[in-house]
Amino acid sequence: MPAETRTPALRTRLLVAVLGPLLAAAILIGVVGATLIADVVRRTNDRVLGGALGAIAETVQVERGEVTLDLPSAAFGMLENTERDNVYYRVAVGSDLLTGYADLPAPDPATLDIDVPRYRFARYRGQQIRIAEVRRSLPRIDKPVIVQIAETLDNRGALTRRLMLALLIGECVLVGAAALLLRPALGWSLRPLARLRGAIEARDERARPDFSPLDTGPLPRELRPLAGAFDRLLAQLDTATVGVRRFTADASHQMRTPLSVLKVQVALARRGSDAERRDALDEIADAVTRLERLVTQLLALARAEEAGVSAPLEAVDLHEVAAAVITRRINQAIEAGVDLTLDSENEARHIVSGHRTLIFEILSNLIDNGIRYNAVGGTVSVKLVTSASDTAVVVADDGPGIPPACRDTVFDRFVRLGGVASPEGSGLGLAIVRSAAARLNATIGFGDAARGTTLILRFPRVASE
């Protein structure tokens, strides 16, 4: 299925949704962390450098109009470290060097505030150095006294690298752990889904379809609507299946009687005399006709009840359909000695919206019933009436009629009205009529008649152009 390949797996979705932002956050933390580390490393080392500067600057004094100093060894001890950084210093009065490295880059005294140490990077002897410098003001000395101390940056670099490495490792562990845990976490989260699937799959292993609600145990909140929707679908299927099962049971029930007749008559034909065999063959022929009619009616009913495939309604001329049905049924009527008539009130055209085949089926069944449940010399009249609100077909016979008490049930499948004289019907005719009428938005009902049966099929009136 193409749709399946285009839809990414849940795992992929989650990886993209979680790992993407996590990675971006890691990069951001890395950048901010690096800046912070550089700042902290600079500040701490500067403080030590400043301490050494202060210790030297304190020893600068004026003795008899001369500037003197006593370099404290402790000041240099403070700057000793594992990286063996080089330490440089310079003390100058104006541009005259008092002691130290003469070529150490000198500041512009005007930019230095008195007794406020200043720090800066510079290049010296081919390497990057950090200089701490301070300007002192001594009594009776006009020229500015500048004290400088500097160190190379190996220790700072090493410290920065160590801290950055620690940050990087921390971040990698975080992102890696998230990526690794995602699979098992997803599996764990989806376990209720697997249980739901298990509950569904357990069903089709049973011999008979089971449409009771799924037995899933407690489900997480997110899955409950899914299980609920599935249960509702099952319930719908159940209803549909019960209908189909009842229909097939009824149908097979209905076939058993003619089949019994066939079996018995075949047995009689095998044993009997020629005359008995002829009688048996007649009975067999009748039973076969009955079965054939039953099967035809069952198919018609299945067609009428078939939902879903509903072609758009079309304009149907009731007069034309009724005439076609009567033409088809006229031989049956003549054989039964029943008079069959068609009247069109007002001689108007009676157009309804429907399906011609279904209307044909309805009228065919109504007229068939009228002829079948009638006596020699009886009549079946078909009348078309269009009133302000509807268009109706009235099929009336003068047969025995249907008692009012039975009128509710005759439209049910396989309901036949008993009586010794009742002809062999399938009990399906009116069920077909009702199903077909329902599909056409038409209604079927009894009309008032002094004798016989009057059935009225009403269609909503079609607005005439």
Added chain:
Amino acid sequence: MRILLIEDDAALARSIAALLRAGGNAVDHVATGEEALSVVAGEPYALVILDVGLPGIDGFSVLETLRRRGERVPVLMLTARDALDDRVRGLDLGADDYLRKPFEPEELEARVRALGRRRGGDPLPVLSVGTLTINRSTGDADIAGRALDLRRRERAVLEALATRAGRVVPRALLIGEVFGFDEPVGDNAIEVHVTRLRTKLAPDGPGIRTVRGVGYMLDAG
């Protein structure tokens, strides 16, 4: 054997009646439970075949009413339904046997014979009176190995007498058991069959006595 068939489907009723009549039984047919209830009390039926799916009063109700009235006649129920509940219900209401449509004709005949035997209190298919042997399953009869060629009605009369050998069988009961109620029964209908039977049973078979004004009796061995 006289059988009452209660079946609303005319074609099936005709078929079953023809089948059972061919087997030497007298069959009365009614199409509704109401008719069945009014008929069954007055006639000496050996068996009732009852369809469950009757219009109006259904087969179960007919059976229930029969048993409540104290009718002990064996009842064979016919049904088109598959449900086990139906069969159990029928048997619990007092049916003696159950047959599902569509049935094999041979099975119906065999069950009818079996129920008929049980009613006479003698479930053995072979009935012996002295030198006379009647096989109620096949309908064959012989006297000391000599096969008798019996007509359907003669066989019915002989069976009715043989099941009560040594006792007087009233003429009315005999007519009731041998003829259906829509069959024309002449005044001497039974007499004709008994006379023919006497000829066929002679000389080594049991004799049939006429008890004037009452009925007939087959000599017990």
